[in-house]
Amino acid sequence: MNVKRISWGLLVLFVGFILLFTNLGYINFNWSAVFSLWPVLIILIGIGYLLPEKTESNYIMVFVTLGVLALFAYQGLTVPKNNGLLGRIFNDHDRNFEWDSSGSDHGTSTRASKNFKSPYDTAIEFAELSIEGGVISYRIGEPTDQLFEADAASDFSNFSLKEVRSGSKADLDFRMSDEDSKRSGEDSNDNSVIMHLNTNPIWDISLEIGAGTANFDLSAYKLEKLTIEGGVASVKARLGMPQSAKSEVDFEGGLAEFELEIPKEAACRIIAESALSSKNFDGFSKQSDGSYVLGNFDAAEKRYTIHIESGLSSVRVSQY
Structure with a gap:
């Protein structure tokens, strides 16, 4: 035996x-x-x-x-859904999309807050935002007249914002320090970031979290690419219309929950490579090559291509 x-x-x-x-x-x-x-x-x-x-x-x-x-x-x-590892860390993630972009703090913690700002310049047409942190709650809310703005609340974590501008492009790097990222699991209820973007540039956003949650309402923004890498993570994202035929979403997760909403009018193709995952692609048609398609994808001038690679995960893509 x-x-x-x-x-x-x-x-x-x-x-x-x-x-x-x-x-x-x-x-x-x-x-x-x-x-x-x-x-x-x-x-x-x-x-x-x-x-x-x-x-x-x-x-x-x-x-x-x-x-x-x-x-x-x-x-x-x-x-219950609001308990367990991710639920205990962040108790605002249920199965439905309920966007709260106000940025208000609903708790009673004595967290220290720090505000980060990057001023907007009309010359900036493209913006690349890289976000990295430990066990933390990230949220993207309503637009700002700045290029980028963030309110980081934590008992101990040290965040930094670095920026490089070249011609019509701005590269933004927003992250928690390496040492604080290791400590963030000690009291993860007290780590949250509310971010706001300018609606004029075309955005390329990447998020890397070891464990935590992300609630990204990107419906008001021009998004060219969204990349998410997470270990034990719960991620929700809502997108606006695609900007070109090359608009894409890349998600890679280990033990993760991933929920994505796209407009009903958007053409979309999903390529999913997952080991032991629960998949729910409501309204999509499965193709002979194993992909899932929504709308007239091949003929659409602007469309989303979604790549999903996950281990033991729950994946859901729906329309709004």
Whole structure:
């Protein structure tokens, strides 16, 4: 009996059945609650190496694996959506898009706030914004007359904004310091950033977070490209109409929830490469090459191409 193969086989079957029943609407499974228990998998692997190579050990390992899967199932089925790892960190992420661009702080924390501004110049036609941080909540809200503006609230984190302008292009780098990024998991409820952009330039935005949430309402902005890389992350984004035939969205996540809204009038193609993910592409037609298409994609002069690469994730693309 190859107990390691059996244990991993049980795990894959468990994930497969959960994704199937979720897609069919039979259950409402909270993956973010399960993510908080990922160290249990390391413990399970350790137990497998420690047990002696005996027949009794094989049965013990299978029994322990079934117990771990039962724990995962209980956690995912009973913990409300606003709890679990991501829910405890940021409790404003439900399954529906409810955009709050006011930038108000709903908590009672004594967080220190710092404002960052980059002045707008009418010569700037293209802007590239790179965002990087640890366990943190990012939000893009209503437009500003500045080129870029951010309100960062934290008990300890040190953010920085660097800018390089060349001709009609501006490159903005907004990030948390490396040391603070490592510490951010200590009290992640007290780390949030509200950002505002100017509506005139065409934007190329990239976000890199290890764990956290992002709520990007980009419907008022001219977006050429959106790139998101996240480990354990919950990301919501709403886009406006595409700017060209090269407009694209790239999402890469490990244990992630990704929700994207695009206008009903926008032509779009989704290319998804995912291992064990729950996918919901409402209104899209699956093509022979495995991609998903919305509207007359090939003939459209302006369109979105969405690339999704994920591990154990929940992915949803819908129209508004």
